[in-house]
Amino acid sequence: MVKDPTILQDAISAWKADQQHQQEVTNRQAIAANRPQIYNAMDPSVGPAKANVTVIEFYDPRCPYCRQVDPMLSLWQQHDPDLRIVYKDLPILGPPSVIGSQAALAAERQGAYMPFRAALMASPPNIDSAMVHRISDELGLNWTKLQKDMNDPAIAQRLADNEQLAQKLGIQGTPGFVVGDQLVVGSSLTDVQAAADAARKSAKQ
Template identity: 45%
Template sequence: MRRFLALLAMLLLGSWTTLAAAESFTPAQRAEIVEILRNALKTDPGILRDAITALQDADGAQQQAAMRSAIAAAGNALTKTPGDPVEGNVRGDVTVVEFYDLRCPYCRRMLPVAAELLRRDGNVRIVYKDIPILGPASMLGARAVLAAQKQGGYLKLRTALMSGPADITTDTLRAAAERTGLDWDKLQKDMTDPAVQARIDANLTLARRLGIQGTPAYVIGDRMMPGAVELADLQSAIAATRQGQKQ
């Protein structure tokens, strides 16, 4: 009986208009249901809690299903875009896709976590998707690290910038570039290459398609993991992806 009442409460909370439109109940029947629930809630308030929990679970399941569909639709754009920066085992059996902003404090917090992940697991491949969403300084940094690829310095400059001041300027950028052995004049020229901006635009478009609203965000297999997460969470998602590949 409790389960039945919780179901009625869930329907009333989440889809009463659907019930009315479908004309499943007459107005008198609906009024009677409301009265039954009102009386039941007086004696057992937990019914409402159960209904809300059921609604949240249903919403979560729908969101997960929608996300899996979006990830599947993205296909190779996620893991196999030519020229995407890669760290770890380029032939790894699991790819972790990280959407990040160089200035994001949570992304910076994940820098040692990713390093530890790669240290412990030699069969993981990380693909970096620069999405400069925190203003002009982020865009400046993103253009710089992507331009640094032409000198084989993406990872070095990325680490230097994410370990330095969050307010990326031309001066801090030049200092980081020279400290990591990059040719500053060439870097400046390569930053104006339309291909660099095209890569950033493609990353931003892909992030929007996936519904990513903040950084960092990780895609592992058919899972999306938003925000700074624990190493154990990444390892668990990787293990689940490996298990799914065996089936």
């Protein structure tokens, strides 16, 4: 190896490729085992129910990377009539994130998940009750009902279920995406679109 260091480099490259392959196999197995929970009809979404590809996003409303990729995801969905995006609230960045996710899911009960989410993602990340109240008023929601629903144990359970599912899938940060049988972690829209293309190609075979 001293005479030919490329032998070591080749060995390292082969090891990395094997590790990546094993991780992909593990990801596919986890996705297959948890498919009913991943594709939960109760989760908020945009796009047609019978779209030929569905992107599942685990996101935190305060996550800077989620906020970075969000407008690009929205633009992609608007220009792709056969794309559906499903949102799974995963508030892992502390109490302000929990407040944001609780409020968004409470707003869903008034038919306003998407506009509330959009307003939340466009606001400063230091989410608190005053901000939630302001957004509620701007959207014309029933503030008393929103407060009550935010504290509903069913919403707390929903967030706990999302966290448990994320752990099963190996998602340790946000955003995390499930597309077909692939797991994509990070804010690279290119990687998410590549996974969507692969899922569409696989569906045609």
